[in-house]
Amino acid sequence: MALQGQIGLTVSRPIIEELADVLSRKFSMSPGFIVEATDIVGAAARTVIPAVQLDVIGEDPADNRILECAVSAGSDYIVSGDKDLLRLKQYDTIRILKVSDFLDLLRDRQR
Secondary structure (H helix, E strand, O other): OOOOOOOOEEEOHHHHHHHHHHHHHOOOOOHHHHHHHHHHHHHHEEEOOOOOOOOOOOOOOOHHHHHHHHHHHOOOEEEOOOHHHHHHOEEOOEEEEOHHHHHHHHHHHHO
16 A cells, blocks of 8 residues: 555664564565565655654563654554554554554545
8 A cells, every 4th residue: 555655654764674673583584585575665665763762662662663753754553463552552643553443444534
């Protein structure tokens, strides 16, 4: 959807690095696949340099990088499957949704 311009996707360098790490560590993806995946995300997304440092999620401090990116980008939504982020439900004015809930929201808006 981001590649087609239907939604705006924003990432930061720490998010791209976390994506590469997770693809390697948790999913044993090949280096070539990881480069291709991060290139696709980079092409689909606007990259921001976070202007804030947050310490909201103590259970997994890396999740704070997601919040920092969203705040710095002025995002309306964080779309994630991460349980620590989803538990927040909202940070400031940013709603935190599962992918399925975000897609439902988009479908409802198109009706």
